[in-house]
Every structure is written in C-alpha cells, then in structure tokens.
Amino acid sequence: MARDAGQRGEHAGGSRLTDLSSVTRFARSLGAASWFAAVGQPLTDGEAREALDYLAALDLGTEIVAVSDWRTAEAKTRDPAWNARWWNAEEKERLVLLQRAGAEWGEDSLMAALTRVTDEATRITLGAASIAAARDGVADPALCRVAAGAATQAAYQAALARAAGAADSHPFAIKFRLFAAGRWPLGLVGDTFHLF
Amino acid sequence: MTDKSKLQVKTVEELKKQPEEYQVACAKLVVSHAINELYGARAFDEPAVALAPHPYAKWLTCRVAMEEYGHHVRFFELGREMGIADDKMIPEKTSKRPLSIFDFPLKTWEEFVAIKLLADLAEILQVEDLLHCTFHPLRNLARMTMPEERFHAQFGLDFGAELVKTPEGKKTLQQAVNKVFPTMLAFFGGAKSKNNEIFRNWGIKLRTNEEMRADYINRAREAAGKIGLTLPDVATAAA
Numbered sequence: 001m002a003r004d005a006g007q008r009g010e011h012a013g014g015s016r017l018t019d020l021s022s023v024t025r026f027a028r029s030l031g032a033a034s035w036f037a038a039v040g041q042p043l044t045d046g047e048a049r050e051a052l053d054y055l056a057a058l059d060l061g062t063e064i065v066a067v068s069d070w071r072t073a074e075a076k077t078r079d080p081a082w083n084a085r086w087w088n089a090e091e092k093e094r095l096v097l098l099q100r101a102g103a104e105w106g107e108d109s110l111m112a113a114l115t116r117v118t119d120e121a122t123r124i125t126l127g128a129a130s131i132a133a134a135r136d137g138v139a140d141p142a143l144c145r146v147a148a149g150a151a152t153q154a155a156y157q158a159a160l161a162r163a164a165g166a167a168d169s170h171p172f173a174i175k176f177r178l179f180a181a182g183r184w185p186l187g188l189v190g191d192t193f194h195l196f
Numbered sequence: 197m198t199d200k201s202k203l204q205v206k207t208v209e210e211l212k213k214q215p216e217e218y219q220v221a222c223a224k225l226v227v228s229h230a231i232n233e234l235y236g237a238r239a240f241d242e243p244a245v246a247l248a249p250h251p252y253a254k255w256l257t258c259r260v261a262m263e264e265y266g267h268h269v270r271f272f273e274l275g276r277e278m279g280i281a282d283d284k285m286i287p288e289k290t291s292k293r294p295l296s297i298f299d300f301p302l303k304t305w306e307e308f309v310a311i312k313l314l315a316d317l318a319e320i321l322q323v324e325d326l327l328h329c330t331f332h333p334l335r336n337l338a339r340m341t342m343p344e345e346r347f348h349a350q351f352g353l354d355f356g357a358e359l360v361k362t363p364e365g366k367k368t369l370q371q372a373v374n375k376v377f378p379t380m381l382a383f384f385g386g387a388k389s390k391n392n393e394i395f396r397n398w399g400i401k402l403r404t405n406e407e408m409r410a411d412y413i414n415r416a417r418e419a420a421g422k423i424g425l426t427l428p429d430v431a432t433a434a435a
Contacts, residue, residue: 077252087251119269122262141347142354146252149259187251 020105023113023159027120035128035151038182039196040068040136047183050174051195054185057171058089061191070138073196076186077146083188093171094157101163114159121155122148147184154179203399205331208277221394222331223280225401227292230271230285235294236315237264238287244308253305253355260312260351263344270337277333296382300375306359310372313352314416318383320345321412330399349419356423366424373420374428380416381430384409 043051043066051064067073076082101110129147133140158176166173178185178195186194198215205211211219241261248254272285283289297315302308323345326338359365385392385405395401403411417427 074252077255078250080250082250087254118262119266122259122266126259142256142351145259145347146255149255149257149262150251152262153255153258 020109020113020163023163024116026159026162027113027116030117030120030155031124033124033180034182035125035179036132036147036182036184037128039070039073039132039184041182042066043195047178047181047195050178051185051193053169054171054174054178055193057169057174058086058093060086060089060188061193063192065192065194067186067194067196070133070136070140070143070196073184073186073194074140074143074146076189076194076196079189081189083190086188086193090157090171094160097160097164097166097172100165101160104165105163110163113163114156117159118152118156121152125151125155150184151179154185200398203330208274208333211278211331211333217394218331218398218400219278221391221398221400222334223275223278224391225326225334225395226271226275226278227280227284227290230268230275231287231290231292232295232298233264233268233271235287235298236319237261237268239298239300240302240308240311240315243302244305247302247305247308249305256351257308260348263348267341267344270341274333274337297376297379300379304368304372306365306368306372307376309352309355309359309369310376311352312348313356313419314373314376314380315383316345316348316352317416317419318380318412320349321384321408321415325401325403325408328399328402334400353419353422356425360423360425369423370425373425377416377427378430380412381409384412 043064048064052062055061055064067076098110104110105113125148126144129144129151130141133144133147154172154176157172161170161172175185184196186196188194198218203214203218205214205218211222241257241264245254245257245261248257272282275285276282284292287294297311297318300307300311302311320342323338323342326334327342329335329338356369359369387404387406389405392401392405396404413427420427
C-alpha cells in the first residue's frame with residue numbers, strides 16, 4: 001500500500017487526477033466513518049445481509065458468526081484454521097481492479113489518489129481502534145494496530161473499487177460499509193465468516 | 197561566528213541562517229532518513245504482507261508498512277520545508293544509494309521477522325542519536341518516530357517468540373538471523389566517517405559510528421538472546 005510522498009498532493013497527479021475526484025472525496029469522508037464503534041454488538045439484519053452479499057460476491061461460504069469481544073477477535077485472526085481462500089479471493093479481485101483502474105487513469109495518478117486514502121485511514125484508524133478497545137477494557141497496542149491495518153486495507157480496497165468504476169455491490173464496497181458501520185470483518189475460519 | 201557549544205536551532209528559518217556546513221549536514225540526515233524509510237517499506241514491509249502466516253500478522257504488517265511510509269512522509273515534508281528538492285528524497289529519482297540492508301532478498305516470513313528484530317533495532321539506535329539534536333525540527337521528528345520504531349522492533353521479538361516455540365521454527369529463524377545480521381554492521385557507516393565527525397562537531401549526533409556499532413551488537417545479542425537465539429560469529433569479530 002505504501003507509496004512515496006512525492007505521489008501525494010499537488011506534485012503527484014497531473015491533469016487526470018481531478019478525474020479521480022470521487023476517490024479524493026472518499027479520502028476526505030473517512031473521518032466520518034464509525035470505525036470500530038459497533039464491535040461486539042449483536043448483528044443487525046442489514047449487517048448480516050451485507051456480510052452474505054460480500055461472501056456471495058467472492059464465491060465464499062454462507063455461514064456468519066458474530067464475534068463478541070476483542071480477545072475472541074484476536075484468536076480468530078490467528079486461528080491456524082483460517083481460510084486462505086478468502087484472502088486470495090480478495091487479492092485476485094484487487095489485482096483485476098488495479099489493472100482496470102491503472103489502464104483508465106495511469107499508474108501515477110491512481111497511486112496518488114489511493115495514497116491520499118491510505119494516508120487518511122492510517123491517521124484515523126489506530127486512534128479509533130484504541131478507543132474502542134479501551135472502552136471494552138482492552139489495552140493491547142499490537143491488536144489495535146492489527147485492527148487499524150485491517151481498516152486501512154479495507155479503505156484502500158474500496159477506493160480502488162471506486163477508481164475502477166465498480167458498483168456499490170462490489171465486495172470491497174460492501175466490506176468498507178461494514179467497517180464504516182463500526183464493524184470489523186475478520187475473515188473466514190474454515191468456511192465460517194466471522195464478523196466482530 | 198557561531199558558538200557550537202551553545203547552538204540550538206529551533207526552526208527551519210533559523211537553520212537557513214546557520215553556516216553552510218551545518219545546513220548541509222542536517223540536509224544529509226533528512227535525505228537519508230526519507231529515502232531509507234521508504235525503501236524499507238517497499239523492500240520489506242509491503243512484500244511481507246503476502247508472507248505473513250495469518251490475518252493477524254498480515255494486518256499488523258500492513259500497519260507497520262504504513263507507519264514506515266509515514267516516517268518517510270515526515271522526513272520528506274521536513275526536507276521540503278528546508279528547501280531540499282523532492283527528487284533527492286525519493287529512491288527511484290535520486291542517485292544516492294540506499295543502505296546495503298535493502299539489497300537483502302526477502303523470501304520468507306522468518307527473514308522478515310529477523311529484519312524487524314535486527315534492522316529496526318538498528319534504526320532505533322540511529323533515531324536515539326538524534327533525540328538531542330541541536331536542530332530541533334529534526335530532534336522533534338526523531339522523538340515522534342521513536343515510539344513506532346520501538347514497536348516495530350517489538351514486532352520482531354513477538355513474532356520471533358512465536359516462531360521459536362517449535363524446533364523447526366527456531367532453526368529457520370536462527371538461519372534468518374545468521375543471514376540478516378552480517379548485513380547490519382555496515383548500517384552504521386565507516387569508522388573514519390567525515391560526515392559523522394561533522395555531525396558530532398555540531399551536536400547533530402552524539403556518538404561515533406564505531407560506538408553505535410558496538411552498542412548495536414550488544415543490544416542485538418541481548419534481543420536475540422531473549423528468544424533463545426544467538427548472533428553469528430561476525431559479531432565477535434566486529435566487536
């Protein structure tokens with residue numbers, strides 16, 4: 001995800017960068033997301049539907065489990081039975097989008113826009129995760145950084161989907177909406193999707 | 197005439213009024229950090245996401261990559277404020293060679309853990325030496341960066357402790373340490389470095405390269421020892 005500082009701001013883009021304004025707006029909107037505010041809460045019907053849509057879009061399982069606390073969330077992310085099929089499906093999708101968006105906008109402009117998103121997400125998400133964990137009595141800098149890393153990745157993926165002109169039903173758009181609603185999708189363990 | 201013993205440069209504006217040697221010395225350090233922080237993120241942290249064994253490690257590595265990149269951005273922005281051209285602070289646009297450690301061909305998770313354990317410890321020593329720097333914007337940047345650098349070295353220790361739980365994991369990590377450690381000794385520069393002499397003369401840095409290297413070897417040995425590993429013989433030879 002990391003790029004260089006020269007790809008940020010006015011020095012990076014060239015004229016076509018303005019055409020990626022939806023990604024720039026998306027970067028600005030990240031501060032308004034409810035990062036980690038709803039972790040541990042029971043899932044709403046709408047969230048469960050979103051999770052199912054996300055799984056269907058990646059051709060993964062249909063079983064969803066709500067995770068209720070930070071320590072269980074940590075255990076799920078370290079579970080030896082985690083299913084790499086989920087990570088690989090996302091990665092495959094990312095590469096498709098990257099190629100499409102790169103062809104459309106040019107690599108430099110695209111990376112400059114995406115870098116704004118990851119910069120902003122990096123700035124915001126660790127504090128949000130730390131506050132949410134502290135509220136639940138957890139003080140674990142490493143786990144909070146894991147959560148922040150996951151959130152930044154989701155923001156990057158959603159921005160890439162926008163840049164590639166993907167629909168709101170794209171799995172990266174759905175995944176980001178879950179984060180924006182205060183959730184943390186933890187991925188697949190076996191064939192079960194865990195949502196914190 | 198500048199009294200070096202009392203020199204404290206509080207702003208970039210004040211820097212511009214200092215002797216050229218001082219300005220050049222500060223610029224060299226800012227450029228070096230800007231390049232190497234970015235190089236580290238690209239050469240090691242980003243590729244390591246794919247090597248990480250589970251989502252916890254993958255996301256934590258993502259975060260570390262972004263923090264390293266953030267360090268680059270901080271030094272880059274200070275450099276820009278100082279009037280350093282952007283091109284001098286971005287690896288592919290400058291002729292300045294990155295540190296030799298970045299030539300290390302990262303292939304495994306164990307190697308990445310060894311790099312975090314040993315290379316980020318070396319980075320801590322470099323940043324520590326700037327904590328009392330007479331150029332305050334650089335000093336403040338070092339102070340801001342330090343907690344994250346400590347966390348990155350701790351990352352190496354924590355995942356190292358996980359790996360050594362099995363004999364096979366311990367053996368592979370020890371092999372990685374044996375490969376990474378020898379590349380680290382050049383990180384501290386030459387024994388008779390003219391740059392280092394200038395840095396110390398102006399109170400920009402505190403210690404000689406040799407002092408830092410010796411301290412590094414001791415602290416690297418201690419860090420490796422915490423998880424039951426040893427350093428290869430090159431440490432003894434260089435000590």
